[in-house]
Amino acid sequence: MAPIVRFAPSPTGDLHIGSARTALFNWLYAKHTGGQFLLRIEDTDAERSTTAAIDAIYEGLRWLGLAWHGDAVLQSKRAPRHREVVEAMLAAGNAYRCYCSPADLEEMRAQQKAGGLPMRYDGRWRDRDPADAQAGVKPVIRLKAPRTGETLIADQVQGDVRFAAEQLDDMVLLRGDGSPTYMLAVVVDDHDMDITHIIRGVDHLNNAARQMQIYLAMGWRVPVFAHIPLIHGPDGAKLSKRHGAQGVMEYEKLGYRPEAMRNYLAKLGWAHGDDEIFSTDQTIQWFDLPGIGRSAARFDYDKLRSLNGHYIQSADPAQLATEVLARVPRLPELDPAFAGQTIALHPQAAARIRTLIPDLAKRAKDMNELASNAAPFALAGPLPVDAKAEALLKPEARALLGRLVPVLSAVNDWSVTALDAAVRTLAEAESLKLGDVAQPMRAALTGRTTSPGVFEVLVALGRNEGLARLRAQAR
RNA sequence: GCUCCCUUCGUCUAUCGGAAAGGACGCCAGGUUUUCAACCUGGAAAGACGGGUUCGACUCCCGUAGGGAGCGCCA
Incomplete structure (x- = not known):
């Protein structure tokens, strides 16, 4: 089965x-x-x-x-069935009515605690005549649990765990108002649902021993237990x-x-x-x-985060791009840096994100980071320049950008390799390292100090937008 | 207080009586590099403690300490 x-x-x-x-x-x-x-x-x-x-x-x-x-099964709807089971237990002598008031129980526990005894219901109404009850007390129905022996839980995770009968008291099955308790309801429902394996937190391990009493009293097949750590x-x-x-x-x-x-x-x-x-x-x-x-x-x-980063990188690029586009508009509520901003996607957002997504994915550990890093390419309106990027755009850097623009304008083949070659040539001519040119470019193109490779960015933005962003910061 | 459970690097874990105790995250160093990442290489880092059992214990048993859970007419 x-x-x-x-x-x-x-x-x-x-x-x-x-x-x-x-x-x-x-x-x-x-x-x-x-x-x-x-x-x-x-x-x-x-x-x-x-x-x-x-x-x-x-x-x-x-x-x-x-x-x-x-x-889904709603336990609350099954109260009649739970009561039915209790009636059967009552009839079989496996349960009894207890007329203790809450005050009685409180007093009992207080005494047990004071005496260093385990706090358990003492079974005082097990064999007592209901006629002794105080008027007006609605009885609860308790399980008549065995008073000797032990209960073995052959747990698939915890191993064999034994509980002495003295540890288990006569738990309440039906409350004074006739409603079933959790302890009763789980067992009845698990049985009726034909549950074969109960996998749950160890916080229920002690409960398992109590629940076992109900299975035994009803003669039901006991499921396999597996109590997993918290x-x-x-x-x-x-x-x-x-x-x-x-x-x-x-x-x-x-x-x-x-x-x-x-x-x-x-x-x-x-x-x-x-x-x-x-x-x-x-x-x-x-x-x-x-x-x-x-x-x-x-x-x-x-x-x-590390695992999440791995899954971002290995996700299907098209699917990932779609998710990013859906998340960018949520940025104001997800990323404090965008709080209060109005988000409008650029008409070219989808196309740009799609070409940049493999590069973007390597730089993000979570989808919010990814969306945030995608924002300079996805949003309409003027490009915001953050403080660090601003600091990079010193006068010399702006002048350099001014010399770069005509060079790039002359590039016919708007591709990573051609752009790369053009910029390298300029850098060499000015005895600069590639990075000296790339960083100001990045600041101008993205408004940030970190981003995908600048040539990839230029390609994704396209000739017009790419040059426009450079011109905007050049002097 | 009583009952039950747990205990290997900082963290998640492998080990199922015989290994130099392995991997991963994080950390440190180096490489690559247009930034940041990604990627590659190397490094530091562990059997809580005390007793047994055994030719031999991280592994089995007992105890101690520490941590957790439960002890409701809550679930």
Whole structure:
């Protein structure tokens, strides 16, 4: 039977980068084994779940390229089925009503903590007569868990992990208002969805032991567990807002490409020998549970950037050019240097970007950098000259440009080689190094001190625009 | 406090009892060069600590330290 896995996030904000990796691992496993990848939204907490957050999950998964099978299951819609299961457990004597008030429980925990005891429900209503209940208390329904023995989780990543029965208390299955708890809902849903492998964060490892009790009580087949390590911030602490971007779509805004994210996230906690860069197809082919490590990994932005740069360089040039053109207009919101500016694309923008894209791609680690570097060729209107370029355009440099313009005007074949030859000849005649001429040219042509090669730029701009930009700064 | 998990260069990792402990990012140096990159070459850099087991431990066991997770009528 082909495996069926699921990604089961709770919709409480953006799709977190850690959750995204969990989704990726599940997706990879399904792809690798020819199984199915399902999506279930754990929205049973009505107060925290919003439709915007659900949409954010869809958006994040789509951007990452992780397609799920069929429609997402909304856990909140399955409450009747969850109650039905609890009724069955009640009937079988595997669950019971507990009439403790919140105050009772609080007091119990306080005493346990004070006495250095583990904080667990003590099972006081296990065999007590409901007639003893205080009036007005709506009972919760608790699982009647075994009090002796141990629960074994044969985890595919963590190995065999044992929990003594004394560690596990009688957890709540149904709340006082009749709504199901998470612990109950996951098990029922995973069972009903025929989930064969549960791949999720280690923060659920302890839960697995509790959930196992429900599988056992219902006589259900227990899925294979694989609890993967968490991602920490660069400082080793839990990944949080102060570490920067957390939601996957924030990475899109920062200019990271989905294929780079997939590669980076896969490498975080999973390895295939010494391989560092692998396509999604290769990852699918290689991915397997035994390759997953057990220790938490720190998020390393430098490495992500490096990978992203690699994928920018190796992207299909035509596709990349299209993406750049689409991103340039977003620059005011993505790059502080363009904040507040009005963006208008030049009629020749597409053509220029297409010819310059291989050169541009080598100089960018993210799509925003790429768009920013493309701006001098993509934008309409007067060319802005930044401070460093301005500093380069000293009077002597402007005079040099003045002597260069007629030389270039005389070039018939507007090509890199011909232009190169012409400029070199001029440089030699003036006993200058090529760089002495190239830098002022660059400043005049792009308004910046770094750019693709000046001859490539001249070709991309075309004779008229190229000469016009030089003339504008010449004297 | 109790339970569970983790620990190889700064970071991500390879190693599955016998190697000079390998790769990648980052860093440093050099080469190439019209800038910046890209690219090429070289370099510094690691088995937390203490005990065992073994002819032999990074690898297996125990302990210590450090880190993480869980202990809800949250998910």
